[in-house]
Amino acid sequence: MSDGVAGSTTNGRLTSLFSEYGQSPWLDNLRRGWITGGELETWVERGIRGLTSNPSIFQKAIEASADYDEQFGDLVRGGSPVDDAYWQLVTSDICGALAALEPVHAASGGTDGFVSVEVDPSLAHDTEATITEARGLHQGIARPNLMVKIPGTVEGLPAIRQMISEGHSINVTLIFSVARYVQVAEAYLSGLEDRAEAGATDLSGIASVASFFVSRTDTEVDRRLDAVGSTSALGLRGRTAVAQAQAAYGRFEEIFSGPRWDRLAALGAQVQRPLWASTSTKNPAYPDTLYVDELIGPHTVNTMPDATLDAFCDHGKLRRTIDADQSAARYVLDAVTAHGIDLDDVADVLEAQGVAAFTKSFDELLVSLQTKADSLA
Numbered sequence: 559m560s561d562g563v564a565g566s567t568t569n570g571r572l573t574s575l576f577s578e579y580g581q582s583p584w585l586d587n588l589r590r591g592w593i594t595g596g597e598l599e600t601w602v603e604r605g606i607r608g609l610t611s612n613p614s615i616f617q618k619a620i621e622a623s624a625d626y627d628e629q630f631g632d633l634v635r636g637g638s639p640v641d642d643a644y645w646q647l648v649t650s651d652i653c654g655a656l657a658a659l660e661p662v663h664a665a666s667g668g669t670d671g672f673v674s675v676e677v678d679p680s681l682a683h684d685t686e687a688t689i690t691e692a693r694g695l696h697q698g699i700a701r702p703n704l705m706v707k708i709p710g711t712v713e714g715l716p717a718i719r720q721m722i723s724e725g726h727s728i729n730v731t732l733i734f735s736v737a738r739y740v741q742v743a744e745a746y747l748s749g750l751e752d753r754a755e756a757g758a759t760d761l762s763g764i765a766s767v768a769s770f771f772v773s774r775t776d777t778e779v780d781r782r783l784d785a786v787g788s789t790s791a792l793g794l795r796g797r798t799a800v801a802q803a804q805a806a807y808g809r810f811e812e813i814f815s816g817p818r819w820d821r822l823a824a825l826g827a828q829v830q831r832p833l834w835a836s837t838s839t840k841n842p843a844y845p846d847t848l849y850v851d852e853l854i855g856p857h858t859v860n861t862m863p864d865a866t867l868d869a870f871c872d873h874g875k876l877r878r879t880i881d882a883d884q885s886a887a888r889y890v891l892d893a894v895t896a897h898g899i900d901l902d903d904v905a906d907v908l909e910a911q912g913v914a915a916f917t918k919s920f921d922e923l924l925v926s927l928q929t930k931a932d933s934l935a
Contacts, residue, residue, distance in 0.1 A: 571871050572605025579878055580856030582670050583870075584608035586835070586863045589619035590626060593654035601864075604871070607662050607670040609655050610729065610769075610835070610861045612707070613679055613920040616648055621926055634931045644927055648675065649699060656701045663703035668763060669828060674729040675699075676707035679916035682732075688717040696726045702763065705729040709913060710738055710768070715745045718766075722749025723756070727765040731835070732912045734771055735905035739806045739832075742768045743813045746830040750822050762826030767833040767859055770806055772849045773840045774908050775799040780841070782899050791897045794890065796844050800852045801890035802901070807832055807855060807880045808887075814857075833859040838866045847874045855880030 572583050585601055588611045592598040598609075620626050626647050633643040655673040663671025677691045692706045706726065708714050710733040721728050722745070730742045746766050753761060776799040783791045813819070814829045837849035837860055845851070846869045850860055855878050862870065895901065 571874055571876060572867075574876055575854065575860075576605065576607060579854050579876065580858070581854050582607040582831075582859045583867065584610055584672075584833075584859055584861035585867065586610045586837075586861040587615055588651055588655055589623060590651055590654070591623060593651065593658065594625070598655060598658045601867075602658055602662060606867075607659075607666070608672045608674075608859065608861070609659060610674045610707075611648075611652070611655075612676050612731070613916045613923070616651075617919040617923040617926075619651075620647060620923060627930075630927065630930065631934055634934050640924060640928045640931050643931070644924060652699060652704070653701070656699070656703055659703055660701075668702065669765065671703045672705045672727065672729075672765065672767075673703060674705040674707050676731065676916070677709075679709070679913055679920055682709040682711050682913045682917075683713045685713045685716050688714060689720050692717060692721050692726070692728070693724070696721075703727075705765070705767070707731045707769075709909075710742050711909065711913070715741055718742065718745040719749040719752065722746055722764060722766065723752035725753060725758070725764055729767050729769060729833070731769045732771060732909055733768055734775060734908040734912075735902060736802060736806050736809060737902065738905060738909075739768055739770060740809055740813070743810070743830055747813070747818065747822065750825075750827050754822065754825055758825070760826050761822060762828065765828050766830040768830055769833045769835040769861075770803055771836040771908065771912065772799045772803055772834050772853070773836045773838060774912070775802060775904065776844075777840050778904050778908055779894060779899055779901075782904070783894070783897065786897050786899075788897070790893075794894055794897070796841065796848075797890045798894050798899075798901075799849065801887040803832075803834060803853050804880055804884065804887040805891060807853075807858070808884050810857070811881075829857055831857050831859050833861060835861055837861070838863050851875045851877075852879050854878055 575581050575583050585606045652675045659671040659673055677688055681687045695706045707729040708717050710730045718728055718730055733739050750761055776796055779798040780795045783795050810832050834853045839846050839848050850870045
């Protein structure tokens with residue numbers, strides 16, 4: 559078994575991550591030039607098994623490149639409103655990515671090879687509108703390896719359950735606490751049960767991931783630990799995010815076992831895999847592969863921006879770490895709490911920031927596209 563020491567090949571680290579440790583590496587980025595230039599196919603050849611996108615990724619891709627100008631100009635001159643044109647630009651990229659990942663989806667028997675696209679982030683607190691848009695994306699794109707991203711807000715939970723009950727694959731995004739993770743898993747299980755009760759006898763075509771955001775937790779908790787300022791508080795910096803993700807994995811193992819799960823598994827149901835998101839290191843004092851090296855284990859996904867993927871391919875450590883020491887994870891979380899850090903409040907703050915950031919990217923891109931459209935008039 560590879561141990562991740564110098565000499566491991568670039569391809570070897572990503573393929574070993576899956577073949578030896580059961581974790582699927584996904585790419586957290588997308589731009590049209592990667593599709594047309596073959597770079598996305600190269601990533602797949604290197605071992606990437608899925609792809610995630612979000613409004614911030616599309617804002618950077620569309621505003622920073624002329625690759626979209628021709629299609630956008632044709633759409634606008636053809637009478638498409640700017641928001642419709644935006645979704646057509648996004649759909650074109652998503653369809654290109656779906657085609658690149660389809661061989662992985664087929665070879666995995668429908669358990670990997672997914673591409674995620676997010677509903678309008680401004681709908682994060684509107685259950686019915688989220689259901690309508692998620693359903694529309696699935697029906698409009700209609701590919702078996704599409705995952706629609708729904709925020710794991712309180713209002714998003716019923717939408718997740720409804721979409722699963724309709725047989726759609728869902729990526730639940732913006733999870734920042736173990737408690738919310740448990741609620742997301744419950745929504746998934748309930749959705750599967752709803753579908754089975756409606757007469758479905760094969761649940762194998764439904765896949766889901768629960769995207770647990772990692773690095774942002776350390777950013778916020780470290781800020782609060784700095785404010786405490788004691789030696790013991792400062793010694794806990796950079797440890798909460800990993801500990802919380804490891805605790806969530808412990809709950810995953812409990813939830814997806816036992817009689818309730820066995821009944822669904824007998825119908826072919828897939829586990830809802832924990833997905834580690836926001837895995838680029840925000841603090842330069844921390845190792846650049848911290849949120850990959852410390853979260854490796856079976857039935858998980860790690861979606862990484864290309865820079866983090868390159869870093870992991872170069873010097874990441876291949877070893878099972880996600881459940882190596884659950885007692886240490888509990889100790890860190892208890893110690894952080896003992897220093898007056900309210901992790902539920904941290905999660906609420908980060909969820910609000912995440913929704914606001916994606917909404918801001920979405921809105922700013924639409925304004926930018928409107929300006930471009932006006933120039934073409």
